[in-house]
Amino acid sequence: MLICASIALSLLLLEAVIRIGGQTDADGRFSFLRYTLEPPDLPVNQLRLHIDGYLANQAVARVIYDAETGWAFRPNSTRQGGSFSINSAGFRSRRDVPSSPPADTLRIALFGDSFTAGDDVSDEETWGHQLEVMLNEGGIRAEVLNFGVGAYGMGQAYLRWRHLGIQFAPDIVILGLQPENLQRNVNIFRQLLHGSGPAFSKPRFVLTDGELQLLNAPTIPPERLLETFANFSNHPLAPYEYHYHSRYRAARWWSSSRLFSLIFAALRSEEAEPDIYAAGSEGGELGKAIIAAFAADVSQAGAHFLIAHLPLQWHLRHYYLANPPSQPPFQHLLDHSSDRHDYIGMEAHFDPAYLDDAFWTASKHYGPRLHNLLAEVLAREISQCVMSGACHLERFADLTILRIQSK
Secondary structure: OHHHHHHHHHHHHHHHHHHHHOEEOOOOOEEEOOEEOOOOOOOHHHHHHHHHHHHHHOOOOOEEEEOOOEEEEOOOEEEHHHOEEEOOOOOEOOOOOOOOOOOOOEEEEEEOOHHHHOOOOOHHHOHHHHHHHHHHHOOOOEEEEEOOOOOOOHHHHHHHHHHOHHHHOOOEEEEEEOHHHHHHHOOOEHHHHOOOOOOOEOOEEEEEOOEEEEEOOOOOOHHHHHHHHHOHHHOOOHHHOHHHHHHHOOOOOOOOOHHHHHHHHHHOOHHHOHHHHOOOOHHHHHHHHHHHHHHHHHHHOOOEEEEEEOOOHHHHHHHHOOOOOOOOOOHHHHHHHHHHOEEEEHHHOOOHHHHOHHHEOOOOOEOHHHHHHHHHHHHHHHHHHHHHOOOOOOOOOOHHHHOOOOO
């Protein structure tokens, strides 16, 4: 009885310390140390700040609302102090290009998120730009168009191909596969996934009888988001927002306790969400289905589809530092992609030295050296694919038109 009483008293004391030492914001969200405990409902006041901020500055915003994909780059603008250029078509480039590629030039198009777009590095440092330079220096006349957009999920990358990229008739399409995007597959409202995210919603695919069905298309514009959030539990899209049900609607028996909620927050790891990343999960199955549809569309358009896996820093720790060695929870997606598509896994070309922060930017994107390494690997693989005929290039029955020169 004394032991039980001591334990109960200790728990009550810890509960009191957390309640006294924590803070509660305008939306009723309680924070202690670096943890924000699960709220009972959406943080509408915080959401309003981001929405009002975007609406007040949308005339000069560099990332703007897009009805097809949720958001996109503003055409004819720059970011990152002028080092990130966006052309008149709305993709990253210092130049405009005609929709039809030159007859003697291999056109490559890149799709993906910020790791493809090249956040935190200059136009010349991106792996897309360097890939173009390396292919031309290696004897293959080529141009690379970068359609990557920060915070995109796999579905958005696919839709950007369908609504924009296909218009430029590329010969090779590269998907920069970022498995973290599995959690974006099951997300509709960006701010529910990342509280500091932009005031946008995104399209969301669901699998119905094995077929992809698109929801929230066209996407809800920013000016209508507040009315959407005001009574979100009754909104028709609420059942399809994973990050609403997993986080904001988590009705657990212990949720009234700050202590138990803090323990749960500390143990919960965003790097290993089993419900999102695991084999058979909705996020994982959607990832496979979206990639399959993307590949089929590219093939139907007469282009060659290639997947490049772009691992995060924490992904690499699974390969190099785990003892015993372990695989990341999304390995099933990588294996599936490798089995069914032309696939390059960059984890096979990195080494433990690249875990050093010196190779990564402050926001944990690839630094210049990793962009360079990625371009080297892709240039080598694409050169071999083109010269061997493994890449099915419908425009080039005669490969000599590309002025291929053996070195």
